[in-house]
Amino acid sequence: MINKPAKETNIRLPVAALICVLLLLPLAAAGAHAGSEHVISQKGKKFSPGQIDIKVGDTLTFINDDKRRHNIYSKTPGQTFNIRKQSPGARDSITFDDSGTVEVRCAIHPKMRLVVNISE
Numbered sequence: 001m002i003n004k005p006a007k008e009t010n011i012r013l014p015v016a017a018l019i020c021v022l023l024l025l026p027l028a029a030a031g032a033h034a035g036s037e038h039v040i041s042q043k044g045k046k047f048s049p050g051q052i053d054i055k056v057g058d059t060l061t062f063i064n065d066d067k068r069r070h071n072i073y074s075k076t077p078g079q080t081f082n083i084r085k086q087s088p089g090a091r092d093s094i095t096f097d098d099s100g101t102v103e104v105r106c107a108i109h110p111k112m113r114l115v116v117n118i119s120e
């Protein structure tokens, strides 16, 4: 027989719904703190924009729109990173987990400067 007894279906549906809710709860909680992504372009040996305000947990995605390599890094205490050599067309992302002001520079082009203000 294809049809199952109605009794069995009635029991399974609430259980399935409960499992769905239990599985989705952590996802909803995590989603509340999920950061936004902001794109920073590097073109003409400049960061664009050159200054940005973001929230803790946000991500900056650095895209190399130049025809030369860049080397993005930060020496800001507690918020250091180094993307190292980034080829034209490449993209790399950095997530900021702490508040503060971070100065981002390029190791190859000393005039390149980006200020990131991260707030709670």
Ligand SMILES: [Cu+2]
Pocket (backbone or CB within 6 Å): 045, 069, 070, 071, 106, 107, 108, 109, 112
């Ligand atoms: Cu550069």
